Amino acid sequence: MIGVDAGSGDRMAVAVLTQYRMATTEQMHRVIAPSVRIEQxxxxxxxLRAEGLVDRITLPQAGRMRVWFPTAYGVQLVSEWPEMRGHRPSRTVSDPTAVRLKAGHTLTVAETTLAFLEDARRHGDVFRPLDWIPEVHHPIGSGEAVIPDALLYYRRGPVDGDNGAMLRAFVEVDRATMGPERLAAKLPAYERLHRYVPAVPGRRPTVQETAVEEWRRRYPLFPRVLFVLDGTGSVGVENRISALRAGAGQLAPSRFLHDVPILAASLAGLLHHSPSAPVWRPVHDPDRRVHWTGPAYR
Structure with missing residues (x-):
């Protein structure tokens, strides 16, 4: 067991690898210790590898890039930490072969995390490494579920004397490994989650105890939905945003599109400008450019 206090870099490193599932050396450096030399x-x-808590593989096709991941022992240890309750993803990866096969998508998700993390540090917002929780399971009935690539908790810095707004977002990172129509098919699933009320066997809602949507048990407001697009050039990004717009137009009339900001941006745009820049496009009106931290976009 790590003989260090809760705020140590060692503890944070193992927790981050368990939560993110994997990261490159550079990504880990930028997350846990950007102010020191990368050699540290x-x-x-x-x-940590010598202690059996983490391991690594080398990706030859990426300039012999090293990718770190938690061992089964590391995952078991982290699961016992109070600060990780409810944070550990349901599917951790502790096998070198699985890490190699999942590296492309998972490392892109980690790079998206870093775009938000480094932007928050620049602006004095509160977004810590463990405020990015991958693959949180949200049931929508009939054995189906919505599992976003990540759930983001983000608090904006104080403005005009207030304590800053708490924002939550479901983040979907698309690397163009699926067709535009399959990407757009995620929108009906989120709309179902927005209206899904779980049935309680043997009970019916009453005036005193009305039915409540499942998401309200977790969140005071439904998280906004952010699509981050990568893996194609500008034409491919436009095709995907057009598909999302068409998908939004096919949804049945409901409060979902009215109440929930659904935005898309390219990962290249986030990295070049920053997530807080007006690089986001509402899927129902993609000619506009907005800030993801703003109000609903109707």
């Missing part, structure tokens, strides 16, 4: 992060990871 390399030594930290090597020490």
């Amino acid at each position: 992060t390399r030594r930290r990871l090597a020490r």
